Amino acid sequence: MGNSSRKEGEEDGGEEKEKEKGEDGDKEEQEVVKEKQEEEEAQDEELPLGVDELLASGDPVLDLSYYKFRRLPKQVLGLAHLEKLYLCGNRLRKLPDGISQLQGLRILALDFNKLDDVPLAVCQLANLTRLYLGSNRLMSLPPDIRNLQSLRCLWVESNYFQHFPKQLYDLPHLRSLQLGDNRLRTLPSDLWRMEALRGLWLYGNRFQEFPRVLLKMDQLEILDLDRNRISEIPSLLHLPALRLFSYDHNPVKGPPRVGEEVFIVGEGAEEALQVRERRKDAKERAQREAEEAAAAAAAAPVIIGILKKLRMSSSSLAAASDTAAANGTVPSAPPTEEEVGIQGNDGEEGEAERPNTALKEAELAYEEEGLEYEREELICEGECYVGYGGAELEYERAEMDYEYEGEELEQEEGA
Incomplete structure (x- = not known):
């Protein structure tokens, strides 16, 4: 009796499980639909x-x-x-x-x-x-x-x-x-x-x-x-x-x-x-101050160079004055650009107003020293002025050389 009842129970349980599986399958199909x-x-x-x-x-x-x-x-x-x-x-x-x-x-x-x-x-x-x-x-x-x-x-x-x-x-x-x-x-x-x-x-x-x-x-x-x-x-x-x-x-x-x-x-x-x-x-402020100090230090030698040239020019002027005094002449101020232009354009009047040879030598020495000072000053100010300033100075020197040579020729002809 016990075995038969257990068997019947197992059969009933199997049927219930199959029924549940069927219901789950139906639910899935319904969800898909x-x-x-x-x-x-x-x-x-x-x-x-x-x-x-x-x-x-x-x-x-x-x-x-x-x-x-x-x-x-x-x-x-x-x-x-x-x-x-x-x-x-x-x-x-x-x-x-x-x-x-x-x-x-x-x-x-x-x-x-x-x-x-x-x-x-x-x-x-x-x-x-x-x-x-x-x-x-x-x-x-x-x-x-x-x-x-x-x-x-x-x-x-x-x-x-x-x-x-x-x-x-x-x-x-x-x-x-x-x-x-x-x-x-x-x-x-x-x-x-x-x-x-x-x-x-x-x-x-x-x-x-x-x-x-x-x-x-x-x-x-x-x-x-x-x-x-x-x-x-x-x-x-x-x-x-x-x-x-x-x-x-x-x-x-x-x-x-x-x-x-x-x-x-x-x-x-x-x-x-x-x-x-x-x-x-x-930090940025300190860096700026350091850069400014470095720039100031770099500019100092230029100023010293200009002052040095100025002192050299003053010494040259004094030497030229002593030479002129020994020769019995008095140095005059360097000719201006207008005077040079007048001398170049009007040859006869220029020859009549020329001083003697000793005075001219003193003036040339004075002007050459001044030209050296101007040339050094232009170099200190920047390379962009060197060419232009040098050309102008060469032009003035050429005119002065020309005048000096004319005086020598005049003296030789008079002799």
């Missing part, structure tokens, strides 16, 4: 005002943000010319597989929707450079995200990530990664493998200690750790490329040590920046 019906309804659904014009415009940029779409309009799937597609602020839970046909897409924005997973069709858009998935319900990224080899910017802020998605290691050109407002507590120790990364946003997570692996990422230019629970930040002098570091709303006592070119945001940052600015101004 329901989804198909909803898709058909969405295809036949009337589009909001103005969307038809956007779809027919032929513009490579299509913005369908905040139209409260539950499903992507089927007309979008035929726009092979699209390069930028913005679907922010809708009610999308998934995307149709046909979106993979839009191979020209470079930017796809799906912020503020209701996505639980990244649609696999999106991972087939090989030319994407920017993908925005912020403010959805994501907890992880699919392995197929590795197919986006051209991706440079990925924003997945305001989701539910508890672990860093290591699939991103296989994206060689990823430069900007936005992971703010998630639930991260740590970072992987091999994060430094992301050598192309330049900007990393980790604000609003649950870090209690500064992730030490960040000190190995010397290519980082932007690092944001706002609104975490970090009480101590080490020196960031080992990050030479860093230009912006934000640590606001952390329980730290003051700013960390950073390079002179780094802009910091957080507790005590304003005072630190003011001190740095004053130090920079003082």
Whole structure:
């Protein structure tokens, strides 16, 4: 009796299990049918005002943000010319597989929707450079995200990530990664493998200690750790490329040590920046004063040279006066340019007004000394005047030589 009753019970249990399996299968089939019906309804659904014009415009940029779409309009799937597609602020839970046909897409924005997973069709858009998935319900990224080899910017802020998605290691050109407002507590120790990364946003997570692996990422230019629970930040002098570091709303006592070119945001940052600015101004002022002192020191030898030549000229003038006194003559002032011109143009009057040979020799000696002084002064003032001044002086000397030779000829003829 016991065996027969047990057998009957097993038979009844098997029938119940088969019945449950059948019911589950029926539910799945019903869900599939329901989804198909909803898709058909969405295809036949009337589009909001103005969307038809956007779809027919032929513009490579299509913005369908905040139209409260539950499903992507089927007309979008035929726009092979699209390069930028913005679907922010809708009610999308998934995307149709046909979106993979839009191979020209470079930017796809799906912020503020209701996505639980990244649609696999999106991972087939090989030319994407920017993908925005912020403010959805994501907890992880699919392995197929590795197919986006051209991706440079990925924003997945305001989701539910508890672990860093290591699939991103296989994206060689990823430069900007936005992971703010998630639930991260740590970072992987091999994060430094992301050598192309330049900007990393980790604000609003649950870090209690500064992730030490960040000190190995010397290519980082932007690092944001706002609104975490970090009480101590080490020196960031080992990050030479860093230009912006934000640590606001952390329980730290003051700013960390950073390079002179780094802009910091957080507790005590304003005072630190003011001190740095004053130090920079003082350094620049000291440098200017040093340059001015060096310029003044370089100009001193020129002045000394001019004074020296002036003293030499005075001595030469005194010697010429002594020579003239010994010969019984009195030196006269050097002829002006007008007098020289008159002598050159009117030869007869010039010969009548010429003094004797001894006086002329004294004058020539005096003028030669003066010419030497003028030539030295022109050289000191700049090379640009040397040629012009020299030519003029040569001209005056030639005239004086000509007059001196004329007197000698006149004396020889009289003899």
